[in-house]
Every structure is written in structure tokens, then in C-alpha cells.
Amino acid sequence: MVDHEMLQDKPHREVVRVGDTVRRPLQPWSASVHELLRHLEDIDFPYAPRFLGIDDEGREVLTFVEGDSGPDGWARVVDERGLVAMARLLRDYHDAVRGFRPEAAAGWAGFTGDGEIVLHGDFGPWNLVWHGTQPVGILDWDYAWPGRPVHDVAYALEYVAPFRDDDMCRQWLAYPDVPDRRRRLELFAEAYGMEAVGLVDEVIAQQEAVWERARRLAAQGMQPQAEWQQTGFLDQTADRVRWSRDNRALFEGPAGEP
Incomplete structure (x- = not known):
């Protein structure tokens, strides 16, 4: 040990x-x-x-949860078995907190108010613990907050569809070739148990919300958001929102429907 x-x-x-x-x-x-x-x-x-x-x-x-996590998570969701397992785990978590009504006297990270459930808030492949293509644990709960379940879904889809350009998919996210983004979005939605219609708008909306939250925390001097502001990472995040808007056709079918 x-x-x-x-x-x-x-x-x-x-x-x-x-x-x-x-x-x-x-x-x-x-x-x-x-x-x-x-x-x-x-x-x-x-x-x-x-x-x-x-x-x-x-x-x-x-x-401590034994297994692979962090950067190792990216390759796990390139495999569609990992993608589907991740979506099912997210649904399991949401079901687990349906009736949970916290006091939350300390508040949450950058968000206030009521929500349908307490979201994980940072549900990406790097924050899961993996055994092969099966996630066995969820890490880093610092950004939990009350909201709509679709926000967690949209947040995950930004990274696993993914809403990133071809070069980043191949060079940094472990894809051997250009991903079929529309298929991956639909697979995730089906495994979670929801319709894919409208999810592209939800992803773009959550990208904007996460960017605004990071800017707010940076202004309060919170880390790592203050560092992100100083190094230009938040500007890169704004560029990614624009990329999603400009390339939504990669995720949608005819007539603007997924």
C-alpha cells in the first residue's frame, strides 16, 4: 500500500x-x-x-478509490463502451439525489438558489475512476450545485461528443480519427435515458454558464479561476463557445434536429 x-x-x-x-x-x-x-x-x-x-x-x-483517473479518462470514452457507461453512471447519480434536500448552509461554488437536484457540476472523464471502459468512482465534488439534470448532461457532452475541433480531438483527446460527433451525442443521450433533441442548445448554454461562473470566481480571487484569467485560459474558453455555435451542424441532423 x-x-x-x-x-x-x-x-x-x-x-x-x-x-x-x-x-x-x-x-x-x-x-x-x-x-x-x-x-x-x-x-x-x-x-x-x-x-x-x-x-x-x-x-x-x-x-481513496482505486483505478485510473485524470488524463487516463480521455481514452476510456473514445471507446463507445466507455461513453455509454459514463452516461449510465451519470443517470445513476442523478437518481440517487432525486429526493435529497440539503441545508447547504455553506453555499455552493459560484452558484446560488434552488434546483431540481444537486448536480456534480464537473462530470468529465478526468473526474471518473476507471477500470478499463467501466467507471467505478466519481471524484472532485467541489463544483456541486443545485440545478437541472440536463446541465450535467450538457457539461459531459461538451467533452465526450466532443465539442472540440478535429485537431484537438486527434492530438489531445486520444481519438484515432475525426469522431462522429452526432452519433456520440445520441449514444450518450440514449444511455442516459433522454431525447437528443435540443441538447446542442443545452451544451452551448452550459458552456456560457460555466465560463461566466469561472469569471465570477476569478474576480473573487478564487483558484484556479484567477490563474485561468491571468494565463488567458478563460479567453480560450470563450473561443470554444464560439466554435460550438459555428459548428453546431456537426452535431445535428437535417433541418436542425439532432
């Missing part, structure tokens, strides 16, 4: 594995996330880490 392993070494976010636990820095909204994780534990949802408390250095302590 690994006694101590650095999982993420950033000035604002040092994440460390200690034995079979993970230690992460607290955020202003962490208490709300812990409430969510306790709910998932209470109902025996098997895909979320368990919250074990706060250590003597003021870090949250979570159970």
Missing part, C-alpha cells in the same frame, strides 16, 4: 494520498459538499468517496 503520494501539486490545491485516504484542501463551500457525500453514503451509492472528517492540518479526508 502507498503510504504517501502526491496526487496534485499546485500552490492552491495540493492533493495527497495517505494510505487508503485522500487529503484535500477545504473550500468555503466544503461543508455543503460533505453533506452531499454523507447522503450518498447513507443510501449506499457506491461510486462516491466517503467523507471521513477533517485532519489535524485542516484538510478534508476522503476514501
